[in-house]
Amino acid sequence: MANIISRIIREMVGRDDAVPSWFSALKMYDIIGQESFDYSRPNFSLSKAIYYASVIKDATGADIGQKYALGAVFGKPIINASAAFSFASPLSIVSSEDEENEAIEEVNDWFINNHSTVFDTVRYSMRDGVSYLRVKDDGTPMMISGERVEIKIDPITGEIIGYDVTVVVKEDDKNLSVKYRTEYRKKSPQIKIVKVQDGKETELETVERDGESGDYLDVISFHNEKEPSFVYGVSEFQNLYYLMSNYHAVMENAIKNNIFNSTAIPYIKGIDNVKDFLETHGERQDDGTYAFDWDAHKVLIGGKDFGINMMNGSQNAGEAQTLLNLLFWSICQTSETPEFVMGTAVSSSKASVSEQMPVMVRKAERKQRQYESYFRELAELVAIKLGVELPEDYAIVFPSIIDDDMKLNLEIVKVLSDEGLITDKTKALLLGLDSYVGNIDDEIELAKGEREEAEKRMARSIALGNQADDEAKIEE
Numbered sequence: 001m002a003n004i005i006s007r008i009i010r011e012m013v014g015r016d017d018a019v020p021s022w023f024s025a026l027k028m029y030d031i032i033g034q035e036s037f038d039y040s041r042p043n044f045s046l047s048k049a050i051y052y053a054s055v056i057k058d059a060t061g062a063d064i065g066q067k068y069a070l071g072a073v074f075g076k077p078i079i080n081a082s083a084a085f086s087f088a089s090p091l092s093i094v095s096s097e098d099e100e101n102e103a104i105e106e107v108n109d110w111f112i113n114n115h116s117t118v119f120d121t122v123r124y125s126m127r128d129g130v131s132y133l134r135v136k137d138d139g140t141p142m143m144i145s146g147e148r149v150e151i152k153i154d155p156i157t158g159e160i161i162g163y164d165v166t167v168v169v170k171e172d173d174k175n176l177s178v179k180y181r182t183e184y185r186k187k188s189p190q191i192k193i194v195k196v197q198d199g200k201e202t203e204l205e206t207v208e209r210d211g212e213s214g215d216y217l218d219v220i221s222f223h224n225e226k227e228p229s230f231v232y233g234v235s236e237f238q239n240l241y242y243l244m245s246n247y248h249a250v251m252e253n254a255i256k257n258n259i260f261n262s263t264a265i266p267y268i269k270g271i272d273n274v275k276d277f278l279e280t281h282g283e284r285q286d287d288g289t290y291a292f293d294w295d296a297h298k299v300l301i302g303g304k305d306f307g308i309n310m311m312n313g314s315q316n317a318g319e320a321q322t323l324l325n326l327l328f329w330s331i332c333q334t335s336e337t338p339e340f341v342m343g344t345a346v347s348s349s350k351a352s353v354s355e356q357m358p359v360m361v362r363k364a365e366r367k368q369r370q371y372e373s374y375f376r377e378l379a380e381l382v383a384i385k386l387g388v389e390l391p392e393d394y395a396i397v398f399p400s401i402i403d404d405d406m407k408l409n410l411e412i413v414k415v416l417s418d419e420g421l422i423t424d425k426t427k428a429l430l431l432g433l434d435s436y437v438g439n440i441d442d443e444i445e446l447a448k449g450e451r452e453e454a455e456k457r458m459a460r461s462i463a464l465g466n467q468a469d470d471e472a473k474i475e476e
Helices: 002-012 021-026 028-032 044-051 071-087 102-113 115-128 238-261 274-281 317-335 351-386 410-418 424-430 440-475
Strands: 092-094 130-135 141-144 149-153 160-171 176-185 191-197 200-207 219-223 265-269 307-311 395-397
Touching (some): 044 071, 044 115, 071 115, 071 238, 071 317, 071 351, 092 102, 102 351, 115 130, 115 351, 130 351, 149 219, 160 219, 219 351, 238 317, 351 395
Antiparallel strands (some): 130 141, 130 219, 149 160, 160 176, 176 191, 191 200
16 A cells, blocks of 8 residues: 555656655655656646735645745746847738738737736746636637646647646535636537536537638647647756755744744753752743743742853854855856846845846747747738738737847836846846936936935915915815
């Protein structure tokens, strides 16, 4: 029985081999929280726990993320910065044809009008490894939660042939859980809705489209860092689990050390007869022990070599800080994320930003190349839903990350600012404003002062206007 349970646990965490007995005895998995994952499938619960730096419950009700919480504070900046640098502005479709193409204009307008939904879909794919976007018949985009989707693959070609989207609802009259599965397929029937209750499947509705023009999927999947042999993409957190769990362990134990050792503990020595000492100075409790109510106004009397000292535990804040710095730099390096995105202050005039920028730019350009095929699928699906036909030679064009003056795209800076990832000074440095401003810190303070003064003037104007209205009403 024990072997069966052990095998089930290994399968749940993605292990094929058994954990050595000597390693299990050390309880290292419990100490640092490092687990073995089957990263060919997304772990949506853990990705969300790290992104929100919280402990959440998975579908089974188990707590997820408690061994990562303190190290997971870097999760959201990593994802948001990567998405902002790569896809802050809507993409566009271009063609080599000289004349204007109405189909291209309509699809480009769709990407502009629905950029927020598309951006969030891509962002969640980086977080979870995969995300899904459905385009309805009227062209409206709708994100689908990744936990609900199962990709269907042709076993021979390895191509995606469809998606099964499952939702569980409670019937109001009987309070019973009923599962509904929507099957999307390229071949007819392209959509099938099935009700599953008590192990019995009932077909509720089907959609069949005529001809080869109807052989398309209404759902597009976006995969992050997808391996050739994998069905699903890989989360940006995949290579950070070990670092984040260790960051959490170091921080957690440093906090415990500080709490336990921040208060000195008094101890008494040189007592010849402990029993007499307790009866003389202590107060007997119901359980037979003695309690001391000792303060600065009381005197304790002892014999020869009697003394009272304070015992202080060892403090390891310095060692913990060194380890945390090393882990922080490792997280930045592994995730290809600049330090200033994590909230680190820019100490020098420009060097800190300019030296770290190429790493992020190269990562963003790689993301654009990786996602181009998914955006092409989306563009073609949108064209079908809008009833237009794109030219065969169209191309996907992403906005430039760096402009001609080697400054960061303004829209990227705006998104980073809206997400709270960069300071005012970093914004100025990213836009290259230090070339025009002598001292950025002084300029920022001056701008803040002018803004506060303008707000005060506006408040006074509103107050005077209200006062005039009140006086006019009194005269009437």
